[in-house]
Amino acid sequence: MKTSTRTSSALGLAAAVMLALSGCGGMSGSGTTAAPTVTEQFPSASAATTEPAPSAPGTGSSSATPASILIKGFQYQGAGTVSPGAEITVTNEDIEAHTITADTGDAFDVNVQIGTTSFTAPTEPGTYPYHCNFHGNMKGTLTVK
Numbered sequence: 001m002k003t004s005t006r007t008s009s010a011l012g013l014a015a016a017v018m019l020a021l022s023g024c025g026g027m028s029g030s031g032t033t034a035a036p037t038v039t040e041q042f043p044s045a046s047a048a049t050t051e052p053a054p055s056a057p058g059t060g061s062s063s064a065t066p067a068s069i070l071i072k073g074f075q076y077q078g079a080g081t082v083s084p085g086a087e088i089t090v091t092n093e094d095i096e097a098h099t100i101t102a103d104t105g106d107a108f109d110v111n112v113q114i115g116t117t118s119f120t121a122p123t124e125p126g127t128y129p130y131h132c133n134f135h136g137n138m139k140g141t142l143t144v145k
Contacts, residue, residue, distance in 0.1 A: 067121070069140070071098050071112060076130075076140035084144050086121045098138065103129040108142075 067082040071092040079088055092098055092112045100119070101109045107122045108130070122128060125145045132138035 069100065071138075074135055074138055076100070076138060079142060081143040081145060082121045084121065084123045084125060086144075087118055088121055088142075089116060089118045091116045096134070098135065099133040100130050100140075101133050103131060 066089060067079045067086045068089040068091065069079040070077040071090065071094055074094060082088060090100060090110065090112050092114050095114065097114065098112045099110060100112060107124075107128050108119055110117065110119045121142065122144050126143075128142045128144065130140050130142060
């Protein structure tokens with residue numbers, strides 16, 4: 001009996017060592033996949049502080065800062081001021097559809113389903129109050145200049 005107990009103990013120890021090594025990726029072909037190695041790289045101080053030179057007045061691009069409106073919690077957020085004719089991305093994170101409708105005139109009237117859509121800002125500079133046709137408490141203002 002002592003020989004079989006020693007053999008069982010040795011086999012158990014060998015199995016435990018193999019299991020431990022396979023978890024560490026030390027044995028290939030064991031049927032387990034070792035976790036990938038993660039290496040973090042940090043940018044150098046000069047790369048982190050490098051910024052483009054400012055452009056001369058009147059030569060800047062209006063696409064440098066994309067215009068966007070977020071609808072969340074039945075409120076409009078963002079895109080207070082945009083350039084004439086700017087493309088405005090609208091993201092609706094609520095569970096219901098909304099509209100972005102100019103209070104007066106026909107400057108814009110956009111149905112916004114759940115998700116993302118876009119529309120073009122008026123080309124005429126000015127202040128354009130807007131509302132949601134479905135939810136009277138939702139109001140915002142778009143300034144074009």
